[in-house]
Amino acid sequence: MDQPKNKRYGMVIDLDKCTGCGACMVACMAENNIPFRDDDTDKLLSVSWMHVYRLSNGKPFPHAEECFLPRPCQHCEGEHGHSPCVSVCPATATDYDMHTGIVSQIYTRCFGCRYCMAACPYHVRQFNWWDPVWPEGMERALNPDVSVRMRGVVEKCSFCYSRYQTALNRAYLEGRRELSEEEYQTACTQACPAGAIVFGDLNNPAHRVHQIVKPDLAHGGRPRNPKVFRLLERLGTHPKVYYLTRRDWVRRAGDNEIQKT
Amino acid sequence: MEEPKSSAPSSRSESETDEKGDGAGAAIILFFILGLAASLLVGWIAFPALLYSEKRQPVDFNHALHNEIVDHGCASCHFFREDGSFSGAPKLAQCIECHREANSDDPEEIRFVEEYVKPGREVPWLVYARQPDCVFFSHAAHVRMGGIDCAVCHGPIGESTSLKPYQVNRITGYSRDIWGWNIAGIKRNTWDRMKMDDCAECHAQARVPGGSVQTQKDGCFVCHK
Numbered sequence: 027m028d029q030p031k032n033k034r035y036g037m038v039i040d041l042d043k044c045t046g047c048g049a050c051m052v053a054c055m056a057e058n059n060i061p062f063r064d065d066d067t068d069k070l071l072s073v074s075w076m077h078v079y080r081l082s083n084g085k086p087f088p089h090a091e092e093c094f095l096p097r098p099c100q101h102c103e104g105e106h107g108h109s110p111c112v113s114v115c116p117a118t119a120t121d122y123d124m125h126t127g128i129v130s131q132i133y134t135r136c137f138g139c140r141y142c143m144a145a146c147p148y149h150v151r152q153f154n155w156w157d158p159v160w161p162e163g164m165e166r167a168l169n170p171d172v173s174v175r176m177r178g179v180v181e182k183c184s185f186c187y188s189r190y191q192t193a194l195n196r197a198y199l200e201g202r203r204e205l206s207e208e209e210y211q212t213a214c215t216q217a218c219p220a221g222a223i224v225f226g227d228l229n230n231p232a233h234r235v236h237q238i239v240k241p242d243l244a245h246g247g248r249p250r251n252p253k254v255f256r257l258l259e260r261l262g263t264h265p266k267v268y269y270l271t272r273r274d275w276v277r278r279a280g281d282n283e284i285q286k287t
Numbered sequence: 288m289e290e291p292k293s294s295a296p297s298s299r300s301e302s303e304t305d306e307k308g309d310g311a312g313a314a315i316i317l318f319f320i321l322g323l324a325a326s327l328l329v330g331w332i333a334f335p336a337l338l339y340s341e342k343r344q345p346v347d348f349n350h351a352l353h354n355e356i357v358d359h360g361c362a363s364c365h366f367f368r369e370d371g372s373f374s375g376a377p378k379l380a381q382c383i384e385c386h387r388e389a390n391s392d393d394p395e396e397i398r399f400v401e402e403y404v405k406p407g408r409e410v411p412w413l414v415y416a417r418q419p420d421c422v423f424f425s426h427a428a429h430v431r432m433g434g435i436d437c438a439v440c441h442g443p444i445g446e447s448t449s450l451k452p453y454q455v456n457r458i459t460g461y462s463r464d465i466w467g468w469n470i471a472g473i474k475r476n477t478w479d480r481m482k483m484d485d486c487a488e489c490h491a492q493a494r495v496p497g498g499s500v501q502t503q504k505d506g507c508f509v510c511h512k
């Protein structure tokens with residue numbers, strides 16, 4: 027069976043454009059049937075695949091600066107697909123797909139040991155402490171393309187994989203095996219009012235994400251654009267989510283070593 | 288593990304002494320055989336009968352009769368939507384195209400028209416092949432790109448004159464056609480079962496290229512969502 031060229035789906039987020047509005051988080055919750063509770067203030071217990079962090083340069087007033095950092099799953103490639111979570115999963119519930127570069131999570135396979143949560147350096151994985159309960163009538167607005175998770179399993183961002191599946195469905199019907207750039211876009215990308223998120227195939231020079239990042243694919247996708255950085259680059263996890271900024275202190279915060287005093 | 292060896296001779300001598308009272312030994316063996324037979328009956332006949340509840344389809348549809356009349360075979364009623372998804376069981380709107388009024392004096396057709404067409408009620412078809420929530424199945428990938436016949440997975444349902452009963456697993460809520468009708472799990476035809484193993488078996492035979500780092504086979508996200 028012929029197989030189209032391998033994709034390496036990735037994302038670049040412009041931190042200088044991000045206003046921290048949280049539209050990406052809301053779009054993600056709605057798209058992926060993410061459960062919430064009446065009181066979701068304890069972020070160790072709540073679930074959100076996309077989370078916007080607030081960074082500060084820690085300087086007093088005239089020089090104080092803030093930056094908002096949206097954090098989806100980084101879809102680490104590691105060495106040959108051995109991302110931190112995939113390496114430790116004892117249930118084969120999480121997997122790295124060489125065809126798409128997406129780290130999958132199969133909820134029905136996961137038994138909730140949370141080893142992956144301990145292994146993930148980015149805190150992208152979250153545990154369902156309760157069965158999801160939807161406000162009356164809201165269950166009719168759930169996305170039928172994404173399965174709802176039960177209590178006791180881990181979940182995380184899938185780069186809206188259901189959108190990839192439905193886009194492929196249409197392509198197959200039209201006799202194509204390749205998707206165009208705009209056919210598969212994540213919910214957060216489309217929701218961002220500032221256009222700060224760019225999503226596409228890092229292997230494809232025609233895609234905007236490739237043009238911005240200029241990834242050095244021989245070296246784990248290291249960005250060649252000096253304004254682009256990845257979180258905790260020194261760990262060698264080779265994430266496929268890149269951040270773009272012209273502010274030096276933000277770039278330094280992306281590889282946050284313990285400050286020597 | 289020394290103990291079993293030393294205890295073996297002593298137990299043999301015990302059984303030798305038992306055989307003197309022969310009636311008791313035979314009764315125990317008979318009791319064991321009867322017990323085994325009873326458990327087998329419960330496990331193979333009573334339990335499956337309890338596990339599945341049987342329903343009839345709301346309308347006894349005659350596939351063979353319709354298949355002779357329509358032009359495009361299965362695709363005449365079970366078609367692809369424009370976005371690549373598959374329509375599955377037809378909606379009333381498609382039935383009405385021909386059945387605004389009863390076309391024959393068949394009592395089942397007259398009942399269908401009276402109960403569903405005239406009040407404009409959708410027929411609550413029971414879907415034999417309904418998969419669990421976590422499953423993503425692309426008809427386009429299999430039928431259009433893979434060139435697989437409907438009957439490979441669904442069987443010769445197009446030649447049936449009457450709809451078979453629908454059985455639902457009382458515990459899981461899934462159709463019995465997913466697990467297969469043979470309680471021993473024996474599969475004779477490709478359409479006998481629709482479990483994950485059956486999908487994987489065909490994917491392995493068709494050499495669907497695998498991208499999974501963990502298994503070296505298909506990625507899990509190919510069929511899961």
